Amino acid sequence: MMFDRLYEKDVAITGIGQSEVGRPSNKSAMRLTLDACLEAIADAGLSRDDIDGVSCWPGDNNNGDAFSPVGPNALIGTLGLNVNWYGGGYEGPGPLAGVINGAMAIAAGLCRHVLVFRTITEATRRQTDKGASALTSKTVGRDTSAAWQWYTPFNVLSGVNLMAMYAQRHFHDYGTTPEQLAQIALTCRANAALNPKAVYRTPLSMDDYMASRMISTPLRMLDCDVHCDASTAIILSRVDAAQDGPNPPVRIEAIGAALHQPWSWDQLDLTAMATRDCGDMMWARTDIKPAEVGNAQLYDGFSILTMMWLEGLRLCPRGESGPFVEGGRRIALTGELPVNTNGGQLSGGRTHGLGYVHEACSQLWGRAGARQVAPHKVAVAASGGGPLGGSLLLVRD
């Protein structure tokens, strides 16, 4: 793969913000969104009037359900923004699409400072509707969706069944064990204990994991992320407008957004999904090497996905994520590659995508408090499962 223009080099992250992470929160979706966005704008040393773009994945999908109750349309008016470009929508390279699209808008000359945000209120929604996040809730009556119609008739009612089949095949092909998989959940919980905002902070043992209820073999309850109410925001700035703020700019060194296979949950590479396509693209756009990564925030909507991101982004060889995470030493806060340092979505809360970028920057800026890892310059954030996948290589010079 050859690229002769590397647009992301024109863009840096200059500020971050996040609301409370509630299970549930008593605040409205818009209140949470404003908490995150106003904090991010102030953190970048900017004012409301500096923001000339808004980006979001997935936007409110014209229905504002709990998966994404606030999109750019509502936020622009509420914050009184005057934007030159804005965008949202589900179709794109996963939960980091808001960052990837916003960075493109800056590099294309449309904007100088783009506010990227992601709000989710699934904890509140599930108090009244346990099926709120089911695949069947995406269509009324007969299934008309291009993808889900091939799964829901077979009572695939949650993404967990698809991820479980990926995990089963990974176990079969590579000898990955339940004890190895458990290490993702155990590592996240250990890190969450040091994150005051994390949803689950009580200690977790291997025995606790093995006693966890089976949801869809081989995935247990503790392999599934925890719903929450939260909003996360990131400020993207053109690099020449990023130098005067209070934070050292975190440059977007390279992005991965590739999908070289069908957008499908059963026609794709079952033990890599989109992660290798993203990894190939991301590493082709930089001279930095995987060994230089000092913190890795890797999607853990389900634990097996973190394993596949480790392999797909070449942070360990293909098929070797099991031995790599075994015992947890390498991926611990003090290890060679700290992973999901805020507790991830498994224990921190399903902020769904931008939480990984928020944490990667917190670590690069040395603002991660009790969970701060050793000083480093390079981080990676990746998000998505199945055909959804996007990754960011972030550098603090």
Place this chain on the structure above:
Amino acid sequence: MTRKLPALTPENRAFWQGGADKELRMHHCGECSRFFHPPAPICPRCLSEDVAPKAVSGAGKVVTFTVNHQPWHADLKDPYVVAIVELAEQAGLRFVTNIVGMAPEDVFIDMPVSVCFEQVEDVWLPLFEKAA
């Protein structure tokens, strides 16, 4: 077991209704002589529009599977098997289905299977049993 049913379209009708004639029908390209799934008006490999549903043997093997234990609704109390089955006709020709007629814990990867159909309204769901 209650099931969410697919909306039928000109493209997917042969797949979902072939069971009325006890046939599993997969889209096939006359130009490159390859099957593809999901069905579409054009071959994703060679872009030929010479495509049509074609009956297959219904024989295949389990590529991967999971035993679902979560009762997503009251009618799904018992564990059931979701699988991806690859058909004998072509490597990579596969789709999500259920394995039925056996204890869930006895299903394994590479297990030979053959198609059977479950009719619900105007849809004949292609499910699979362990091959005799």
